[in-house]
Structure formats: C-alpha cells, structure tokens
Amino acid sequence: MNQPIWIGLLGFGTVGSGTLRILENRLEDIARRLGRPVKVKKVLVRDVTKPRALPIDPVLLTDNPAEILEDPEISIIVELMGGIHPALEYIKAALSSGKNVVTANKDLMAIHGRELFALAEANGLDLEFEASVAGGIPIIRPLKVCLAGNQIEDIKGIINGTTNFILTKMTQEGSDFSEVLKEAQALGYAEADPTADVEGLDAARKLAILASIAFNTRITLNDVHVEGITKISARDIQYASQMGYTIKLLGIAKETHGKVEARVHPAMIPNSHPLASVNDAFNAIFVKGDAVGETMFYGRGAGDMPTGSAVVGDIIDVARNIINGHTGRLSCTCYHQKPIKSIGEVEGKYYIRLLVTEKPGVLASIAGVFGDEGVSIQTLIQQEQFGNEAEIVLVTHKVQEENLQKALNILSEMPIVEKIGNVIRVEQG
Amino acid sequence: MNQPIWIGLLGFGTVGSGTLRILENRLEDIARRLGRPVKVKKVLVRDVTKPRALPIDPVLLTDNPAEILEDPEISIIVELMGGIHPALEYIKAALSSGKNVVTANKDLMAIHGRELFALAEANGLDLEFEASVAGGIPIIRPLKVCLAGNQIEDIKGIINGTTNFILTKMTQEGSDFSEVLKEAQALGYAEADPTADVEGLDAARKLAILASIAFNTRITLNDVHVEGITKISARDIQYASQMGYTIKLLGIAKETHGKVEARVHPAMIPNSHPLASVNDAFNAIFVKGDAVGETMFYGRGAGDMPTGSAVVGDIIDVARNIINGHTGRLSCTCYHQKPIKSIGEVEGKYYIRLLVTEKPGVLASIAGVFGDEGVSIQTLIQQEQFGNEAEIVLVTHKVQEENLQKALNILSEMPIVEKIGNVIRVEQG
Known part of the structure; x- marks a missing residue:
C-alpha cells in the first residue's frame, strides 16, 4: 500500500505554510512511521496569483472549495483559515461527505464545538484540534x-503570547502598557488591531476549549468572564513585585462543588509559582488533578512551525486511524452538563489600589466600607502621598466577588475616593 | 453493554494501591466516558495475608499468577511489580494469550522493550507504558x-525525584551530599539503599525509553552513559551559583548527524533555563523539536497517585481500544536503526575544579596540558589558597570528551596536581 493519504488544506497563511513545510520536510519519516505517505493534494486560497512567502507548486493552489471538498481522493481536510464563516460551512461539508477534519480554529471550536463533534461522531470520523x-x-x-483518570480541579494558563510578551516587557523595563504595545507591534508580536489579544478574547476562546475538555462539560465563549490587560500600569507591577508577585494574563477554570467557573483576567501569582517564570511569547498551562497533582505544559503558543507541529501531529494521528479503519475512536468527551458559576459567585483575593484625598479619618472610612460588605483586609501595603492625594494599596482576604463589587461601588461614590486605580485578582495556588 | 472491562493487577505496592484507588474513585466517571465500567478482578500479591495500607476486599487477592493470566474474562493485565523477573514472563504470557498490557516497569521496558513490542504487534494488542x-x-x-511531525533534536530531563530533591536541598542549604542524603532517607525521599537513584541508574532506564521514542530507534540501558551525583560537593554548587548556573542530574539524549547520544550525569545549566527552577522531587522533561521549538513537561515523577494517574490514563485508552476493536493501533515506533555515539565522541563544555600545589608556573603548566590536547579554556573562575594548596576552577570551550579525558589523565599524573576535585559538564541550550 504505497497509495498516499491525500490532504486538502483550507487556507495558506502562517500556519498553512508551516504545516506544508513540515509535511514536505518529514515526508519520508511520516511514510516510514505509517507505512504510507501523507501528501497535500490541494490548497484553498483566496487569490491563486498572489505571491507566497513559501514557494509552492502553483498546481496545488485553487480558489474553488469544491475542488477540495468534493475530491473523493482527499480523506483529511485541514482547516487553517480561522474565523467562523465560511470555515464552519466547509468543515460541516467535509464531515458530511466522509472526510476527517483537523483544525487549528479556536474561534470555531469555542462556539460550535458541540455540533461539529456530533456530526463527526454520527459519521464515524475524526475531528482533531490540538493546534487550536x-x-x-x-x-x-x-x-x-x-490525565483521563483524574478529576481535574484547576487549570491556569498563560495562553496568549502577545499579552505575555507585553507583561514581561512591562515587568522587566518598568514601562507602561501603551509604550510596550507599540514595541510589540513593531516586532510583530502584536497585530495592528491588537484588541482580540489585549482584551483577553483570544485567551477566552482557548480557555473555553480547555475547560470543556478538562471538566467534560461544554463551556462556550459566552460562559467565560473576560478582562484584558490594558488597565495594568507600571505602578501595579511595581507593587506586585514588592509583594513577591508577578502579573500575568491567566485563563483560569475550576470546578468547585460541581459548578465550573471560567475566567480570563490579569492576576498576581507568587514569584515561586511555575507560571511566574514563563516569559516573553511563551505559553504554559498549569493543570491540577486529584491524582496527578500539579503538572505544567510549556512551549511556543503561536508561529508557523510550532502551530504547524500540532497540526501535523493531528494529521499523522488521523492518517493512522484511516489506515487502520479506526477513525472516530476519540470523540467528544463532554458527557456531563455542569452549571457555570457567575463571576459574582467566584471567590478570591484582590489587590486594590485607591487614590484618596489625604485627610484624617480616610483610612477608617474606607476600612469601614469594606467591613460593612464583609470584605476583610489582609494587608495594607503602602500609603504614598502626592500633594493632597494619597495612594492606598491593599490586599483582601478571600471574599466572594459580589461582595467586593458592592464595596467598590460604594467607594467609587465617596467624595474622598478620587479614583479606584486598579483591582487585580491574586491567585495563590 | 454494561459488561465491565476486567483488569488483573500484578503487584500491589505503592503504585498498585494508587491505581486501585483511582479506579475505584473514578469508577462512575470512567464508565460514563467509555460506556462501560472498568473493574479490577484480581490482584496478584506475594502474601495474601499481609496487612495492606489501602483496605482491599480479600477476595480480590491471589498469590497464584495463573488465576489472572489464565482468566478469559480479564482483558488488560496491569503490571506494577517492577524488576525483570518474573514481570517479563508474566507480560509475555499475557500478550501470548490475547491480553493487553499496561506497565509502569522502566527496568523491563529499557531492556526488553523491543521483544515485548514485537509480541504485542504480532497479536494485535496494546502495550502501554506512560507510567514508566x-x-x-x-x-x-x-x-x-x-510531536510526531518533529525531528526531535534534543531531550533534557530531570527524571529522578530523589536526586533532584537532594540537589535542591544541597543548593538551598549549602550542605554536602552525604548530609542531605540522610535527610532525604528520613523523609522517605530516598531508599535505605539509594544506589539506583543516586548513581543515576533509575534515570538511565527512563532515558533509554524516552530516547527510543524521541529518535525512533531502539536505545537500551547499555547504550546510556551513566554518572551519579555522589561526587557533587557543596563547593561545586557554590562555584556554579557564582557563575549563574544550577547543578541538576540530567538525562540527555541528542541526535547529531544521524548518530544518537544518551547520557545521564550531573550538569550545570544556566539559571534562566526552565529546568533550573524545577525543584524538590518534581520532574520535568525539556524537548526541542525542529518544528515545535522548545517545550517542557513538568510534574510529579513518582508517588502512588501521580504514577497511578498515568497507569489509569493508559488503562482507559486500552479499554477504549478494546471496546472499539482497535487494539494494537499504536505499536512500536522504532522504525530506524541509528548508530550510538560513544561518550568519547560527545562534544561539550566542562567545569573543572583542581587542587594544585601553590607555586610559580603552576597555571602555565596546567594551561599547557589543556592546550596540547586541544582543550581551550573559556574562563578561569577563581584561585583560592589553602596553606600551600590552591584551588583552580575553569570552564572549557566546547571540546570532544575524548580530548578532555586525555588532558585530565595527564594532569592527574602531574606532581603539582594534588587532586582533580570534580569535572562537571556544562549544558547551555
């Protein structure tokens, strides 16, 4: 059987060209591994005449999706276009016509995962998405x-390279967000429109996927509470560092008493935590299971070759299943339906930086507001004076977010409170 | 189909009881995941009357292997006895009679992996060993x-918890090896006879398994060059720290120009390397692939529940294959036969600590010997004087180990060299 397993690529951007490059470089090795070669037959692009960074045989290119989706020789569709439409329609067409699918599309999987899995399962096909x-x-x-033998208790991930690059630079250089963003854009680490990254949306999509798998229940993008890093200032980072903390944008998902919470926001973590030293554009996912304890998975979260590596790993796995007649063996694992915790129900510790009018009794009034709402203060870090203003930094004990928000609402209405500088969650474990 | 998948456990020590505990705790979840429950039918022990830390129904226990190996209802044999005999014979009997095997036995896999895989493959059965x-x-x-799409370039692993615990303590407390070993023994981190751990043998077995998979060629225990940590002194750690390095016992496997090297030895790594902050009994494996770049996998390398987690992950995977009729899908991946590099051929940088007689011209003579053998010196760190002795610490440029050994042999014969205090490899990447 030297007949190749034929692949159709949808999309030929960064990840598409990385994937093709790896498949070409490793052609012989993959053929040896599987007993049959794996080859790209067609690549769907918008414009077949556009010059490409990676040299590609022009006969491979097509702008007609039917040439791929209706080719009976192609058994694996590799979707690397991104976005919801028309990727969703193409994947559905592929699965409906007996083709297995590998995708790197987090937007799609975070929203339409359930229906795509149902379709794959109904047709006995593979749908793999390691690269998402x-x-x-x-x-x-x-x-x-x-880790299937574990009850997963907690996932904490640095799952967006752009924001980790920015926060690392801010920490190392003491600079403010907007300054470092420009630097990141110049270096190609941030896009011209950086919204999806810096506002946490990209991380939220990935977290929805991770949480669904970890807790065996469907979590979609809408279930994730999202905050970005645009409000983090050099001052916050400085205070964090004084207290022995590092600020990271984390995707956090937890199960407590049968309810699942999923949230993306900046957080202070102790410098001794393995995630604290994950720097620059690197990603890492910290997973706590009841049996395995603490584990961490570290590496490059983006780029043509790293993401291509995950895509090709999936392709080889699907090809092996095709060769052995085993496709569809590992389908959707969301066999529970667990309720989602609202952000108000979430418990945590908080760092709060306030700008207040400097006069006698201010501290007492502020402490009183927190006390009334059941928010107890663990540490009062510092008071710094600027003219007739003072900066108060405090860290609370564990409290339900709802109560904290009530206290903050009252504070923000008080004449002595000039400004709530920032509120950042503190994650210990 | 509510018929259970029946398991036979061989061995009921630490990992055996962890495995049983997880299977019992997660019984319902696993049944939901697979559509069928997974249950332990029999457990082979040496003495059925011995009291057990984990309460176990006495009807599960047997001291007769045939009760498990010849039970037609049992489809997965989980071997957790360790050692070569009779584990080897039992696994062969299981595979020959149509039973799938999950094992945590590194000793066995590092030596007999090839024949066991051949037997599993011939019978279309699974042989899984994540826990090894x-x-x-x-x-x-x-x-x-x-990572199957990658050409793996380099693996560096902290794969022995005992030695990592000892080195971490030595680094944090400035103590010498023998002192910390006693502490580790008292805490249960080191065994009464610590030889296999501290001499690097345990790590060497794991490295042989890792290297075989990473480079798709069979590496057995005999192919691994092994040195332990017994000669590491508080002084070496102090010098390492001055130079910005941490000393770890590493398992290193690399492929260069089609040849594979595999070695276990103490090494200095830069403090900024992700492995440098892997402390206490934690393990981590750092993998470099041509596509994925740098990745790292971190967690607990031993213990009843963590190792049980890996065993149960394998059990669930094999059970899924049994249910779907897919066993034997992922067999041996050693489809190459690559030559092994001898330790003399290996290139690297070296830290050398010498005790010499303090008199004029000593440095020149020593530098001369290195120069004659083609060993060039990158840094001369320090000279400290003790009476009429001086300590010379130096780091070489990259050199072939063979040449370094020649220079060291000559030095050890010179009257001005009192003692070669230590020689430790320096790993940069």
Missing part, C-alpha cells in the same frame, strides 16, 4: 487521554 | 503522537 490551544504545546490529547 | 517514565507527567504519548 497553545500552538505547539501538546495539551488537548494529554488532557483527553493521559 | 516521569510518573504522572504525560510524556510518552505527547512524544509518540503530538
């Missing part, structure tokens, strides 16, 4: 298979 | 499947 979360880092399969 | 390397950390499956 954290680029090259193996995390989907380790969670689905290797 | 680095306890609960998912590493075998990520290497075999997720």
